Amino acid sequence: MNPALQSYFPLAVVIVLAVILGLTLLGLANLLGPRRPNEAKSSPFEFGSRPSGLGRDRFDVKFYLLALLFVVFDVEAVFMYPWAVSLGDLGWPSFVVMAVFGATLVVGLVYVWKKGAIDWSRE
């Protein structure tokens, strides 16, 4: 086997194990549990009254905005990890480069903040 892959071999084994674990537990529950469906049980839970409207309702656009923010800042964190590990070897130039990159993101955060994108209660 490729030595680089060798260190990730445990992951493959554990993924298989995780699926087996889930299948066994749920299979066991399937075997042991009763199976008596009826209309009341299979309707979505709305405190006993008849469900009104669609189950998949519309939700606020703010959540999409948040997802965009997450992508920007999480990708930034991803870029910082390899840099943080090799900082000792790369020295000052890499520090300056990352400072510029980080400063850009801080400016972005300030912009988003001033625009009110992270003020949740704003109408």
Place this chain on the structure above:
Amino acid sequence: MAQFSFAFPKPGTKKLLVGATLGAALAIPALLAGLLVFLVPMVNKPLLDAFIREKLGHVPATWVGTQWVYAAALFLAGIAMFTFAAITGGIFSWYERRVAARIQSRIGPNRVGVAGFLQWIADAVKLLFKEDLVPGEADAMLFRAAPYFVVAGMTLVLVALPAGQAIVVADLDVGIFYILAVTSFIVVGILLSGWSSNSKWSLFGAIRATAQVVSYEVPAGLAILVPVLMAGTLSTQGLIRAQGGWPWEWFFFRNPAAAVAFFILFISQLAEGNRTPFDLAEAESELVAGYFSEYSGFRFALYFLVEWANLWIIGAVATTLFLGGWQIPGVSAQTWASVRGAGSFPAFGWWALQFVSLGIFAVKTLFLVNVVIWIRWTLPRIRIDQMMNLCWKYLVPAGFAAMLFTLVWQMVATWAPIVEKITALVVFAATVWVTWRFLQQTRKNVSLIAHERVDLSNW
């Protein structure tokens, strides 16, 4: 205060019950520790090669069965870790209910076994015999698949999570980054379950949970950068090896920014695990049960298994990064090597030291688990706008600041190591003093209400 009496039919039954509980309470941790200490360190290439050479009588490099032995060893280690997670998750579910009861002056579960210790087994068996409902208009395939993602998000973390000097299934060189990455599986499961259930409660719960988990991943990522910068490695074992056994050798005390980063990470982990005060996603008073409202039977149980197994993970990640992990005070890497001996298999002293390192790691982790439970039953739930403000306006800028400070601090520490030593001692002394004052104040407060305390002797 009404007295609850719990009359057993016969004294003999009571004795049996006490015996069974004590047996379980002693045997289960012993079994888990044994599994971890004797099985997991064997998953190590040199050790397995030695095993093939000396016990099986084959040449590891050329024998066809070598890969199968590796796979079998990994399987056993994986099963050991899963058993560990499932059982600690179960015991935590009982423990949390007992602690909650104490905090709220109730008695809590006390019927199954002494002090209700076997309650979690009874719960699991009960849920195993329940009907596994799929709502009529639900997307059945996604609905059934969602718990697998949640379980995978928890179990995959265990691969790189250490519990002792050699107790880790795979010491990946991207360890902590990998842990951050696979935890995101849980978000996928949450979104799938919320969307597929075709229920308003599930959908709103899932959207809220996703917004929360995703937001808090940013400060968590920045906080984890601080120990990574200090150690210069992503491997979980490497991070622990860069720290020492004594408290003033931990990252938490060595750098003031690391102490800040510890709290940022801890708060973020509470939010990512949907623990109170961040349990908006499953707020019982508004959203029934949030994203798993429509689940029943064992699928429902899996969500709770993950929630409680996550308690250990929260504690273990924070311990690994900031609190010195399994490092034993006064035992250096040279001591480990000399205790191991030159033979192909480690000597007895090495295995004994593994036990000690596991114990130290478990004590630190369980301390943090206790703090998490204590926070849950002390603080009220915060509002969603407060949650977003806390994340984006306080934790993210603080995370940036901690990272920048660490960069400067690392340069100071390399230029004059004495600064780091003095800071560590000062911060450690300050922490001890604060803890002491806190305990004193708590004692005073408790003695003030001593006459109002409820009699809980009937446990």
